[in-house]
Amino acid sequence: xxxxxxxxxxxxxxxxxxxRTTLALLGMLVSSLLLAxxxxxxxxxxxxxxGEMQGFGFREIVAMxxxxxxxxxxxxxxxxxxxxxxxxxxxxxxxxxxxxxxxVPDVTAAVPQSEVVTSANTGSTSTEVLYTGSTPAYxxxxxxxxxxxxxxxxADVKNEAQSIVLGSAAKENLFGxxxxxxxxxxIKGVPFKVVGVLKPKQLIGFDFNDRAYTEYQMFTDTTSVxxxxxxxxxxxxxxxxxxxxxxxxxxxSGDHHGDKGxxxxxxxxxxxxxxxxxxxxxxxTMGISGISFIVGGIGIMNVMLLVVKERTREIxxxxxxxxxxxxxxxxxxxxxxxxxxxxxxxxxxxxxxxxRLLGHYYKAISAHMPLYVVETSLAFSLAVGLxxxxxxxxxxxxxxxxxxxxxx
Amino acid sequence: xxxxxHVTKTxxxxxxxxxxxxxxxxxxxxxxxxxxxxPSGSGKSTLLxxxxxxxxxTQGEYQFGGESVLGLSGGRLAxxxxxxIGFVFQSFMLMPRMTVLQNVELPLLYAPIGRRARRDRARExxxxxxxxxxxxxxxxxxxxxxxxxxxxxxxxxxxxxxxxADEPTGNLDEESxxxxxxxxxxxxxxxxxxxxxxxxxxxxxxxxxxLTIRGGRIASEAIRSDxxxxxxxxxxxxxxxxxxxxxxx
Ligand SMILES: Nc1ncnc2c1ncn2[C@@H]1O[C@H](COP(=O)(O)OP(=O)(O)OP(=O)(O)O)[C@@H](O)[C@H]1O
Ligand SMILES: [Mg+2]
Numbered sequence: 001x002x003x004x005x006x007x008x009x010x011x012x013x014x015x016x017x018x019x020r021t022t023l024a025l026l027g028m029l030v031s032s033l034l035l036a037x038x039x040x041x042x043x044x045x046x047x048x049x050x051g052e053m054q055g056f057g058f059r060e061i062v063a064m065x066x067x068x069x070x071x072x073x074x075x076x077x078x079x080x081x082x083x084x085x086x087x088x089x090x091x092x093x094x095x096x097x098x099x100x101x102x103x104v105p106d107v108t109a110a111v112p113q114s115e116v117v118t119s120a121n122t123g124s125t126s127t128e129v130l131y132t133g134s135t136p137a138y139x140x141x142x143x144x145x146x147x148x149x150x151x152x153x154x155a156d157v158k159n160e161a162q163s164i165v166l167g168s169a170a171k172e173n174l175f176g177x178x179x180x181x182x183x184x185x186x187i188k189g190v191p192f193k194v195v196g197v198l199k200p201k202q203l204i205g206f207d208f209n210d211r212a213y214t215e216y217q218m219f220t221d222t223t224s225v226x227x228x229x230x231x232x233x234x235x236x237x238x239x240x241x242x243x244x245x246x247x248x249x250x251x252x253s254g255d256h257h258g259d260k261g262x263x264x265x266x267x268x269x270x271x272x273x274x275x276x277x278x279x280x281x282x283x284x285t286m287g288i289s290g291i292s293f294i295v296g297g298i299g300i301m302n303v304m305l306l307v308v309k310e311r312t313r314e315i316x317x318x319x320x321x322x323x324x325x326x327x328x329x330x331x332x333x334x335x336x337x338x339x340x341x342x343x344x345x346x347x348x349x350x351x352x353x354x355x356r357l358l359g360h361y362y363k364a365i366s367a368h369m370p371l372y373v374v375e376t377s378l379a380f381s382l383a384v385g386l387x388x389x390x391x392x393x394x395x396x397x398x399x400x401x402x403x404x405x406x407x408x
Numbered sequence: 409x410x411x412x413x414h415v416t417k418t419x420x421x422x423x424x425x426x427x428x429x430x431x432x433x434x435x436x437x438x439x440x441x442x443x444x445x446x447p448s449g450s451g452k453s454t455l456l457x458x459x460x461x462x463x464x465x466t467q468g469e470y471q472f473g474g475e476s477v478l479g480l481s482g483g484r485l486a487x488x489x490x491x492x493i494g495f496v497f498q499s500f501m502l503m504p505r506m507t508v509l510q511n512v513e514l515p516l517l518y519a520p521i522g523r524r525a526r527r528d529r530a531r532e533x534x535x536x537x538x539x540x541x542x543x544x545x546x547x548x549x550x551x552x553x554x555x556x557x558x559x560x561x562x563x564x565x566x567x568x569x570x571x572x573a574d575e576p577t578g579n580l581d582e583e584s585x586x587x588x589x590x591x592x593x594x595x596x597x598x599x600x601x602x603x604x605x606x607x608x609x610x611x612x613x614x615x616x617x618x619l620t621i622r623g624g625r626i627a628s629e630a631i632r633s634d635x636x637x638x639x640x641x642x643x644x645x646x647x648x649x650x651x652x653x654x655x656x657x
Binding site: 314404405 | 457460462463482483486487489490491495497498499501503505514515517518519562566
């Protein structure tokens with residue numbers, strides 16, 4: 001029996017049970033929608049996170065003041081106010097960064113960062129910015145593409161130039177869509193010259209867009225802040241991360257006379273943890289969808305049992321004129337597979353639509369439907385179609401020609 | 409070509425055991441046209457189903473073309489039916505939603521034959537029974553006579569050695585009956601082996617041999633003389649009407 005013929009008879013016979021077939025299809029659709037949508041969402045979430053990381057995290061160690069993690073962390077605080085508070089209470093210094101850079105050979109860059117919330121104005125407009133002090137090596141730690149101009153350089157440091165680089169939101173607030181390089185921005189009474197503008201950048205836990213960056217010395221000269229809120233250390237290779245971690249700790253705590261008012265954080269470990277959570281969530285997703293698929297499968301079995309019962313005459317006739325058991329088995333399995341696969345395919349289609357819709361409204365999230373999600377959904381639906389179609393198909397096989405001849 | 413020896417079919421109806429076919433021995437030659445008559449409930453259909461390998465006897469031996477067929481597996485039996493036997497069922501057994509052509513093609517779906525050849529062959533037999541013009545119709549809306557002709561075409565499509573027909577003229581009007589009998593007359597001329605169960609005297613008259621079943625047993629047997637009259641072989645002449653009168657009520 002040709003595949004097409006089998007397919008078209010399957011369609012015909014299912015058409016006779018539109019209501020139930022539709023319900024069974026719907027069951028499979030919902031199941032695969034759930035599976036495909038959640039898996040794709042997880043995939044895109046991970047993709048977005050990794051995209052944001054863009055290399056950051058694998059070779060970095062961040063020194064943070066201990067108070068941030070222990071005493072003053074509160075969910076109600078937003079990040080900028082949190083940072084401005086911690087800067088005040090931090091014991092970390094520019095000197096700590098210099099010492100580590102000098103004493104730990106595996107550290108290729110040591111970048112202090114400090115900031116306060118303050119106002120910036122151009123004469124005509126004014127806005128709140130995170131006035132930030134850092135060093136030219138900052139771009140070794142974070143790769144942030146420039147929209148205009150350049151990053152702070154060594155000449156700025158040497159000449160104590162009044163140069164400033166604006167984050168995308170800060171620039172937007174001050175200059176709108178007009179170019180900003182060469183313009184003047186006054187912060188803390190100092191007329192800074194804009195030398196660069198950053199493109200928008202998202203990284204969970206960091207704010208780049210509201211900042212106005214200047215050279216560290218300039219920052220300390222213009223504010224009362226004497227401590228760094230964070231120090232970023234770049235290690236020459238990921239394999240030296242652990243060794244460097246110990247050495248950095250030794251250097252800083254030595255300088256602080258054993259005072260442990262700071263913590264070293266390895267973002268890589270956080271990423272690792274994130275992966276672990278992702279795996280857990282994926283497993284839970286699979287479990288829930290699995291249950292949903294089982295419910296869908298029961299729907300299919302229900303339809304197929306009905307179909308087999310109603311078609312006893314047809315099955316018996318087919319057997320009487322020469323159909324073998326496997327013909328009958330294949331015929332009914334192909335019908336249950338048709339329901340499960342068509343339902344699942346529709347579910348994947350709808351979930352792709354939803355994903356695109358979501359991506360349309362939340363631009364930050366990517367909207368890819370990776371092939372493995374489609375494959376997983378189809379594999380689930382094939383398994384369900386086979387497993388739950390088997391019993392009805394076996395029932396069909398058991399029908400004898402005589403059953404059909406006596407069937408009224 | 410065919411021989412049944414001491415074939416018995418016992419069924420358990422409740423606690424009662426009943427022999428619906430009782431020790432039937434019978435042989436049919438190639439090219440022979442055998443008619444089976446007998447009162448309703450005498451076991452004619454059961455015997456035909458056994459001959460058609462649709463039903464299994466509880467005792468006895470069945471040889472088809474020298475081969476003992478009762479021991480064959482389900483799959484082998486299916487193939488045997490598919491290649492050697494054409495069955496015209498008592499109730500037409502057409503698939504109402506399929507077209508006439510699809511109904512006739514059905515047995516060939518399980519035979520090693522290509523799509524084109526299958527279609528051509530089905531059209532050929534539809535032409536033989538005068539139903540080619542209605543090949544695209546669904547069988548649901550055919551008249552009784554038309555359905556029976558399609559059912560006969562389906563039985564012929566695999567070019568079987570043995571044609572079994574269970575009351576092919578039952579419930580048909582005079583004209584349809586004539587058409588069906590014409591088909592069987594033509595099949596007879598083609599020297600096909602035919603077994604036909606019938607209540608109808610006129611239908612039985614076209615057969616070479618004539619078997620009366622009563623209570624599951626062969627009650628009498630007769631052959632056709634050249635003049636078309638039946639000549640008793642074993643027990644005596646008995647017409648269909650007489651057989652019915654003699655049936656236990
Ligand atoms: N599976 C079965 N279970 C119970 N009784 C059966 C079964 N098959 C046949 N019978 C009985 O066996 C008897 C013979 O049935 P069969 O169909 O062979 O008769 P028949 O001669 O073809 O009758 P008719 O001329 O009415 O078609 C009937 O009494 C029928 O009720
Ligand atoms: Mg009968």
